[in-house]
Amino acid sequence: xxxxxxxxxxxxxxxxxxxxxxxxxxxxxxxxxxxxxxxxxxxxxxxxxxxxxxxxxxxxxxxxxxxxxxxxxxxxxxxxxxxxxxxxxxxxxxxxxxxxxxxxxxxxxxxxxxxxx
Amino acid sequence: xxxxxxxxxxxxxxxxxxxxxxxxxxxxxxxxxxxxxxxxxxxxxxxxxxxxxxxxxxxxxxxxxxxxxxxxxxxxxxxxxxxxxxxxxxxxxxxxxxxxxxxxxxxxxxxxxxxx
Numbered sequence: 001x002x003x004x005x006x007x008x009x010x011x012x013x014x015x016x017x018x019x020x021x022x023x024x025x026x027x028x029x030x031x032x033x034x035x036x037x038x039x040x041x042x043x044x045x046x047x048x049x050x051x052x053x054x055x056x057x058x059x060x061x062x063x064x065x066x067x068x069x070x071x072x073x074x075x076x077x078x079x080x081x082x083x084x085x086x087x088x089x090x091x092x093x094x095x096x097x098x099x100x101x102x103x104x105x106x107x108x109x110x111x112x113x114x115x116x117x
Numbered sequence: 118x119x120x121x122x123x124x125x126x127x128x129x130x131x132x133x134x135x136x137x138x139x140x141x142x143x144x145x146x147x148x149x150x151x152x153x154x155x156x157x158x159x160x161x162x163x164x165x166x167x168x169x170x171x172x173x174x175x176x177x178x179x180x181x182x183x184x185x186x187x188x189x190x191x192x193x194x195x196x197x198x199x200x201x202x203x204x205x206x207x208x209x210x211x212x213x214x215x216x217x218x219x220x221x222x223x224x225x226x227x228x229x230x231x232x233x
Contacts, residue, residue, distance in 0.1 A: 003161075031219075042121075042208050042223030043162070056220075089160060095219070103150055103169065104212075104219050108162035 001026065004109030006092050012115045018080035021112045024073070025094030031055075033106060034067055034077050035091040043091055049075060079114075087116045119144045121211050123224035130199055131232050138194045138227045140209030146170075151185065151192045152210040156226070162208065168192065199231045 005024040013019050025032050031050050035043035046065065047057040051072040060067070064083070069075040079086055089111040095104040120143040130136050142151065153165040166176065168185050176183045180197045196203055206226045213220050 033221075040225070042210075042226055044223075045221065048219070091162065093162075103167070105152070105164055105167055106219075106221060107164060108154075110159060110161045113160070 004092055004094055004107055006090075006109040006112055008112055009110060010113050010115075012117065013082055015084055015116050016081040018078065019082055019114060020079075021077045021090050021092075021114075023075045023077070023092030023109060025075075025092070026107055029094035029096050029107075030072075031095045031104065032069055032075050033093040033095075034075070035093065037089040037091055037111070039088070046077070082114075082116045084116050087114055089113050119146075119149075119211050119213055119220065119222050121209050121222055121224035123207075123209055123227050125227045126225070127228045127230070129230040129232060132201060133198050135195060135197050136199050136229065138196075138207050138209075138229065140192045140194065140224060142190050142192065142209070142211045144190075144211060144213060146213045148213075150212040152212065152221070153183065153192075153194050154208045154210065154223075156206040156208060158205070165194075196229075201231045201233055204229060204231045 007022050011019055033048050034046045036046050037043040047060045047067045048055040049069040052069050065079055067077045091108050091111045093106040093108045095106045122141045149170045151168045155163045155165055166183055173185050182195045184193045206228045208226045209224045211222050
């Protein structure tokens with residue numbers, strides 16, 4: 001079974017530029033998550049989708065970050081405009097859960113390492 | 118609010134030594150789940166184990182074992198006879214049940230280095 005796919009793996013941009021990350025979850029997984037992992041820290045949830053609906057985006061900086069999952073499968077996370085403090089690894093995860101249960105196990109992709117200069 | 122603390126920022130041992138990674142959590146819920154993930158240099162978080170709050174039985178999987186103690190709110194992870202391939206950052210995480218929105222909170226991680 002194929003795992004969670006993400007692209008690109010690395011991205012370097014200047015501040016104030018825009019950038020987009022793509023994620024394809026494990027086939028059949030209803031729930032998709034985007035995390036931000038700053039160097040030396042644990043991942044922090046940005047947004048959670050169930051199918052194509054947003055379940056939780058309370059920690060997403062909505063003035064510059066946006067995400068969509070139009071057909072309930074793959075997803076795109078965008079940053080516009082980027083700031084220096086956005087330098088981090090952006091991880092995508094998926095789980096089978098249809099109800100966002102605490103027991104759901106999340107499976108992670110390899111991440112996209114973003115450097116903002 | 119839920120919180121996970123991994124007090125050990127870095128651990129370095131020589132191959133074949135046993136090593137224990139500590140994890141302490143805080144939650145007000147009676148139903149919750151605890152997880153351990155491994156993050157090798159490649160960056161992907163690899164799922165290791167999930168434990169629910171009602172099951173305090175210790176678990177062993179090969180060289181890995183987990184000790185869950187509700188009385189001390191701890192979920193520690195031990196690697197027996199460590200190997201160089203075990204070198205990675207290990208994360209403990211806590212999940213509380215909020216219907217429709219799983220809240221998975223991670224600790225800061227412990228960087229484990231196994232020296233040959």
